[in-house]
Amino acid sequence: MSSLLNAKDLKERASINELLERLGFKPVRKTGKEHFYVSMLRDDDHTPSFAVDDALGVWFDHGTGKGGNIIDFGLAFWQELTFHEVVLKLQDKSLLSLASLPLPRKHLSEKIPNYVVEQIKPIGSHPAITGYLKSRGVLEMARKDMKEVYYYIENSSGQRRRYFSAGWQNSLGGWEVRNKYFKGCLGHKSITRLPGNQKKLAMFEGFINYLSWRTENVLADDSVIVLNSLSMLGIARQEAINYPDINIYFDRDNQGVLATKDLIKKLPYARDKSMVYDGFNDYNDKIMQQEKLSRARTAQVFSGSSLNR
Structure with missing residues (x-):
């Protein structure tokens, strides 16, 4: 059995809550289907802001805006390990075999239900998004294939926090979003x-x-x-x-x-x-380094022109 097949089984059938329990983490509270933990991915978290929905097989850290499936958690928790090593670690910690795994979830999703997309705009509408894409050296190419995504996240108390990011849609209609500070997915994860x-x-x-x-x-x-x-x-x-x-x-x-x-x-x-x-x-x-060198050469040209005046 390959590690990728094992990874698929883990994503579709393993329990994130059970994994966290084996790692020594217990939920602080339960709200509906969600279990809330003090985030084990951050040292500065003192409130239960790490949510797990085992029915969907997903987690979401409200403090960072990041989330995903059990594999994504493993990659975030054991950052020093490779993908293959994370899969092996998850198998070991979950004590799983194919025979003991529950049936696959009917709808595997990486969407946390409290996402709401409010508005989609063309690239160029918000200076922070434009600045981010420019800093990555891909602004002109992004104008064709990306959008500006405006959305909010609602917590269990009904409080909303609004965000904006550069984004593109995947094949299941979800929005992959990126900005200077985080990356995530709004909706179903896919290619x-x-x-x-x-x-x-x-x-x-x-x-x-x-x-x-x-x-x-x-x-x-x-x-x-x-x-x-x-x-x-x-x-x-x-x-x-x-x-x-x-x-x-x-x-x-x-x-x-x-x-x-x-x-x-x-x-x-x-x-x-x-x-x-x-x-x-x-x-x-590579592109960012080329952009940096190009800016440095341009600055030298202008500096030389000023000195020759």
């Missing part, structure tokens, strides 16, 4: 598909890296799959089977390298293209 050439496919972990690739490949007609989370690798692989020409642009960290190797093992004709940003963790790191 994002961008149709193009039916024979060529480019694959990315995240949308910002896709936009980074697009800045250097403006005329490329490849179809694109953005995973939005490495936990979506199995779904992405099933989609990729339909393409005879596959290029993989995953991160160069341990998790990205392992995911690339796993994908190539299943689809031997797929190619690891991460060498185009060799020396950087991901495609966007």
Whole structure:
């Protein structure tokens, strides 16, 4: 059994509440289907702001605006471990076997029900979002494929906190949102598909890296799959089977390298293209460094012009 199959079983059938209990964490209160804990992902949390809905198989930290499934929790809790090591750790802590696992949830979701999207606007409407995308070196490419997402999160007392982020939709209609301070998903978690050439496919972990690739490949007609989370690798692989020409642009960290190797093992004709940003963790790191050098050269030119006056 592969780690990815095990990861799928963990996401669909394992209990986050039971895992937390085995790790020594107990809920402070219960509200409806949700269990609230003092966040074990932050040292500054003194109130129960970490919510778990085991019926959906999801968690959400109200203090950071981040959430996800049991795999995402493991990656956040054991940050020093690789994806594969996190899966093994979860198996060990959960004491799971296929025979003991409950049936898969009918609707696996990474949506916390208190999300409400209020408004969608084109990129360029809010200076903070524009500034964030510009700082990542992808503003112009983002104008076509991203939107500004305005939403609020309502706590158990009915209090609302409003947020805004750059976002894009995944294949299930959920919104993947990013800003300077956090990243998350509003709605069902899934991959994002961008149709193009039916024979060529480019694959990315995240949308910002896709936009980074697009800045250097403006005329490329490849179809694109953005995973939005490495936990979506199995779904992405099933989609990729339909393409005879596959290029993989995953991160160069341990998790990205392992995911690339796993994908190539299943689809031997797929190619690891991460060498185009060799020396950087991901495609966007390369683009940001290029932008930084470009700004420095421009500043030198203007400085030289001033001195020659």
